Amino acid sequence: MAHHSLDALDKKILKLIAEDARIPFLEVARACNVSGAAIHQRIQKLTNLGILKGSQFIIDPEKIGYETCAYVALYLKDPASFDRVVAELRKIPEVVECHYTTGGMDLFIKLYALNNHHLMEIIHDKLQPLGLSRSETIISFNTPINRQLPITGLPEVATEPETEE
Numbered sequence: 001m002a003h004h005s006l007d008a009l010d011k012k013i014l015k016l017i018a019e020d021a022r023i024p025f026l027e028v029a030r031a032c033n034v035s036g037a038a039i040h041q042r043i044q045k046l047t048n049l050g051i052l053k054g055s056q057f058i059i060d061p062e063k064i065g066y067e068t069c070a071y072v073a074l075y076l077k078d079p080a081s082f083d084r085v086v087a088e089l090r091k092i093p094e095v096v097e098c099h100y101t102t103g104g105m106d107l108f109i110k111l112y113a114l115n116n117h118h119l120m121e122i123i124h125d126k127l128q129p130l131g132l133s134r135s136e137t138i139i140s141f142n143t144p145i146n147r148q149l150p151i152t153g154l155p156e157v158a159t160e161p162e163t164e165e
Helices: 008-019 025-032 036-048 079-090 116-130
Strands: 068-076 095-100 107-113 132-140
Touching: 008 025, 008 036, 025 036, 068 079, 068 116, 079 095, 079 107, 079 116, 107 116, 116 132
Parallel strands: none
Antiparallel strands: 068 107, 068 132, 095 107
16 A cells, blocks of 8 residues: 655645635635645645545434444355455445454444344344354444544655645
């Protein structure tokens, strides 16, 4: 996996937009003491490098009726079926994350359900038919920490900020 060196301007831009994805680029430019065009160029560069993966509105699942957040460890009968299982998991709208992991489990997923009964239906009707030998479910009661990775402590490269030509 490629790592990209970020200079001080990149870090400052990332910090500002991570705190508020709706901050106007002109405000970012003022805070960074560079032109708006320079900010647009840097944002485009960070996007092209895959460092920025877009912006989005975050929907609170509980506010729209999804009261149960669960993490499920999936143990496959046939570990060679990873790709097929992941393709099927993509079709289950309640599944919001899927991770390949170390340890005994094959996959680890995060999902939202309307309630515990709905969670049981998802596990029984949608997950078990994927070819699981078993699963382990952990229900989350609350998320006391939910944040972006901080932009501090990253390796820095000494470069001059880009200027308009």
